[in-house]
Structures are given as C-alpha cells and as structure tokens.
Amino acid sequence: MDSSTIDLSPDEFRRLGHVLIDLLADQLAGAREAPVRRPLPEAVRDRLLNAPLNDAPEAPDALLQRVKDDMLPYSLGNSSPRFFGWVNSPPAPLGILGDLLAAGQGSPAVNSDRAAYFVEMAVVGWIRAMFGLPETTGGILTSGGTAANVIGLAAMRHMMAQGNMRRLGMTAEPARMVLYTSTQAHSCLQKAAELLGFGDEHLRRIPVDSEYRMDVAALREAVGRDRANGLRPVCVAASAGTVNTGAVDPLDAIADLCADEAMWFHIDGAYGGFGILSPAAAPLFKGIERADSLAVDPHKWLYAPIEAGCALVRDGDLLRAVFGVSPAYLNHDSPYPWLSDLGIQQTRGFKALKIWLVLQQVGLQGFRDLISADIAHAKALQAKIKARPEFELVAAGPLSITCFRYKPVGMADDKVDALNKALQKGLDASGKAFVSSTEIDGRFVLRACIVNFRTTDADLDVLLDAAAEAGKAELKAKGDSREDTKA
Numbered sequence: 001m002d003s004s005t006i007d008l009s010p011d012e013f014r015r016l017g018h019v020l021i022d023l024l025a026d027q028l029a030g031a032r033e034a035p036v037r038r039p040l041p042e043a044v045r046d047r048l049l050n051a052p053l054n055d056a057p058e059a060p061d062a063l064l065q066r067v068k069d070d071m072l073p074y075s076l077g078n079s080s081p082r083f084f085g086w087v088n089s090p091p092a093p094l095g096i097l098g099d100l101l102a103a104g105q106g107s108p109a110v111n112s113d114r115a116a117y118f119v120e121m122a123v124v125g126w127i128r129a130m131f132g133l134p135e136t137t138g139g140i141l142t143s144g145g146t147a148a149n150v151i152g153l154a155a156m157r158h159m160m161a162q163g164n165m166r167r168l169g170m171t172a173e174p175a176r177m178v179l180y181t182s183t184q185a186h187s188c189l190q191k192a193a194e195l196l197g198f199g200d201e202h203l204r205r206i207p208v209d210s211e212y213r214m215d216v217a218a219l220r221e222a223v224g225r226d227r228a229n230g231l232r233p234v235c236v237a238a239s240a241g242t243v244n245t246g247a248v249d250p251l252d253a254i255a256d257l258c259a260d261e262a263m264w265f266h267i268d269g270a271y272g273g274f275g276i277l278s279p280a281a282a283p284l285f286k287g288i289e290r291a292d293s294l295a296v297d298p299h300k301w302l303y304a305p306i307e308a309g310c311a312l313v314r315d316g317d318l319l320r321a322v323f324g325v326s327p328a329y330l331n332h333d334s335p336y337p338w339l340s341d342l343g344i345q346q347t348r349g350f351k352a353l354k355i356w357l358v359l360q361q362v363g364l365q366g367f368r369d370l371i372s373a374d375i376a377h378a379k380a381l382q383a384k385i386k387a388r389p390e391f392e393l394v395a396a397g398p399l400s401i402t403c404f405r406y407k408p409v410g411m412a413d414d415k416v417d418a419l420n421k422a423l424q425k426g427l428d429a430s431g432k433a434f435v436s437s438t439e440i441d442g443r444f445v446l447r448a449c450i451v452n453f454r455t456t457d458a459d460l461d462v463l464l465d466a467a468a469e470a471g472k473a474e475l476k477a478k479g480d481s482r483e484d485t486k487a
C-alpha cells in the first residue's frame, strides 16, 4: 500500500470537497421545508452499528454516499426553524465552513507562536468584554459548558484549598469543602463536584423562589448551618439561565454574599449567559461582572457549530497555576503560556476560528438583534399559549424558554402527564416541530427553547397547531372524544 490511498491529489480533494459542500448546501436548502426530524429506521441503525472494517480500501465517493444516505437524514434536527429541544441551536453556516477550515489548516491551538493561539486569545477577549469582566481575566475555549464549568471550579478548588491541592489533593484538606447551587442547576455541576473530589453530598441544592431563582435567604442560612457544623463553605455556583426555565439567579445579591463570606462566585451561563447581549434582558445579569469564574457556551447562543464552550477566570494567572506543566518535551521559550497550560487538553482543535468568523460576520449589533429576536419569539409563544384554552403555560422564563402542556378542559391532573408524554412522541413523529420535556414542580411539561435564528412567528403557530393535533390524536386513540378547545 502506498500513500496514494490516504492522500488525495489536489484535484481529487477539490472534487470531493465540492460533493461534500453540495450535500451540506442541499441540507441547508431543505432546512425550512423538510421534516424537523426523521425516525432512525432499525435497518439504518444496524447498518451503522455493524459496519465492518475491511482490509481493502474503499472509494471516498462510496463513503460519502453512505454519509448522505445513512447519516445526514438522521441528524438531531436543530437546523430546522421548528426545532426547540434542549439548547441545541442551528450551526451558523459560516461557522460550518470555519470548522472545515480549522480541520484543513491542521494546526492545533496550543503553541503560543502560531496564529491559532492569538485568534483564540482574541475570541476569549471578546467574550470576556461582553460580560464586563476585567482585563486581568483569563480564559480558554473548551468542548462545551460542562468542561468550562469543570475548569472554573478547578480554579476555585485550587484557590480555596487550605493545603497544596496540586501536590496533595483533597487529602490535605482539614475540613470538608461545600459548594452551593440551586435545585434548578444543570447536572454538569454535579459532575464537576464529583469529578473534583468534593462529592455530591457536598453540593447543596438551595431552594428557589416562585421564579425558579436561587433563594438567597435560604442560601445564607445553609452557609451558616454548614459553618456551624465545622464544614467549609467555599463556593456558590449560580445559574445565569437555568436549563429548565431560563431563570437567572439574583447574581448581584449572591456576589454580595460571596464577598461577605469570603466564598468564590462561580456562574454557569452555558445556556443564558449571552442573553446579556439583549438590551432588554441585560439588567437580569447585573452582578455577572463580579464572577470569579464564568462558564458560557458559544455553541448555544453564539450559533457556533458544536463543540465550543468558554471558561473565564477573573484571576487570569490562576489557570496556569492550576493546569501549567512544563515537561522537557514541551519546552518553549515563548513569553506566552501554551494553551495546554491553561486547561485540560494538550492537543486541541482550532475552535476559535468558527467563532471568530461568525462573530465578525454578524457583528455585535447583529447578535444583539438575533438574541433579542429569540427572546421576543419566546414571549410571543407564551402569549399564543395563553390565548389557547387547550394549553397551559407552566413556566415562562425571562429568556427564551417556555414550559407548557396540553391540558384539555376538565381533564384530571393525574392524566395530563401521560397525555403530554404521548403528545411529545406524536409531535416528534409528525416531523412538524420538536420540543423536549422536563419536570417543573413535579409535573411533566413540554419545553420549548428558542435559540434559533431561523425561527419565525409562523413557526410558533405550526408548533402549537401540531402539538394540539398530536394531543387530540392521542385522546382519540385512548377513546376520549372530549372537545378540547371548549373553554
């Protein structure tokens, strides 16, 4: 076998590249009209799962054909204007090209004398400035919000430890450290607490108020109780946009408490952080500029193709103190630390390029408008839900998340959960719209999160019409012929 099997001539590379771009362009062209999602047929699933790896080479054209047939039709669906599940935005098309470019130029974003390094530093600086954090802030791009939260909390652990965390780890801690978050916090904070050795038992879930924001009085009480019991409260991990409802914790009050108690102020802004760009929503984020560490997710509201998160740490030297290592084989005499000294990964992709492209393509004002439009669409959806008697608005967050359910007039509460579970499946199968689900105050709810520059007002009507249709179909299948729109 010679290298001609793996290498492509420039002409062949160009030809295959065109085939591939055409595939993606066709997908873009169909984003509005195609079904939001298609069910993955068992035969396709089995073909993907059991694909043999042969001794003999295969032709790239045949492989691309398999991608076209068996993969592209069964993506998550988030390129559609009527995809409202979880927090999965459509990738900005220029960002898609950015990822291709990043792979194509082949340079890891590590070495501090290469262009990719300075592009990442610039992008991190732009993001830092959006939150009003000082210039001393350090940061790094990550795989996503989970990794960004882990990095922020690792910096916290290093700073708050009484012993030498790098040398002795948790074994040198004279008192157990305790972290505080709300009952609405994202599960990645649990992962972080477990991974960093605090243990889930030392991550307190503070109750929330009627708007699903952390109850600061309850927080203060919990901190006092733990201190009285000989534990060491070290950190509040607040949410700037909870994943269930988009609630933003009272950041300024929590910052005050952290200052009073000499605790670290961490913020998980993975979903909602960039909501600060919306002038109407910006006041919710007052206090975010006081964070000791902040996790945000460009692959959510900045529309960067996955993966792209960002960790910011107010004391920029801390990242190097936590992660810096200097074995002989990585020796360099650059005045700048390598990016491997600021985070977990050694070799790492050039994630900054796609963000660099899209942020400048759209501009700051463009992003203010896009994010404001998503929030306005959520408000419009909430108004439409209120205007339709067959729906119940359960939680209307201040950002772009709406939790609701289909509840025919007179239906007993204990039947509503099951009905909505079936409705969600039916709606998904219809291909007309997609919502995910969650639990609010013990109730199963449909959850629509609008982080989608393609969504229009008409798409919201399609969602509600299709949801009502799926609900009716389910009632009918169960032999319930109730007239669901009777007020």
Ligand SMILES: *Cc1c(COP(=O)(O)O)cnc(C)c1O
Binding pocket: 087, 143, 144, 145, 146, 147, 186, 188, 239, 241, 242, 243, 268, 269, 270, 271, 272, 297, 309
């Ligand atoms: C998405 C999300 C996370 C996790 O981020 P990933 O990018 O999925 O790793 C954490 N917190 C919140 C609030 C989120 O919305």
